[in-house]
Amino acid sequence: MEDKVLRKLFLGFIQIHILHHAKEEPIYGAWMVQELQEHGYTMSSGTLYPILHAMEKDGLVTKHEKVTDGKIRKYYSATIKGIKVLEEARVKASELIKEIND
Template identity: 75%
Template sequence: MDNKILRKLFLGFIQIHILHHAKEEPIYGTWMLEELREHGYEMSSGTLYPILHSMEKDELLTKSESNVNGKIRKYYRTTDKGELVLAEAQSKAYELFKEIKD
């Protein structure tokens, strides 16, 4: 299978996953990488961070910084716009999965 095609397809799933978790509580990159790996998405921080930055630029996420053990950790939360996008994505995903499950 062509990894480029799968990567492009899964990008939307990854963004939905990020929005979901960032709505529940603030997330940070390393934690999100581990969470995505638990669901079978193998990616590096060099792939994840541009996605987070793009989602922040699109006003889907907001970023705050905190000093954790002497290092600055960037936390991301879903914005109101991100929550609306997530709700729409959940609805569309539900309809799609109902259709293709069999």
């Protein structure tokens, strides 16, 4: 039960994390999985790609393909909408952190 609740909660954190990096530069799945693992999230590409696809469908990121080392790699970048959502999330996260730390 707790695992399900935590997964739902952390999904929002993961999406914010993705938007943060996709705003800085185009990201790709394997790199993002590794980045998330460095922050304590256990995730496979089979879990990450549905999140990226949903974010793309919602207009938060855009995808383009590039051939790298003879393989097609999908890169994701934050859209204007995604950047606005990230900015709002930063404000809300700051307010929340201040409140729960007081």
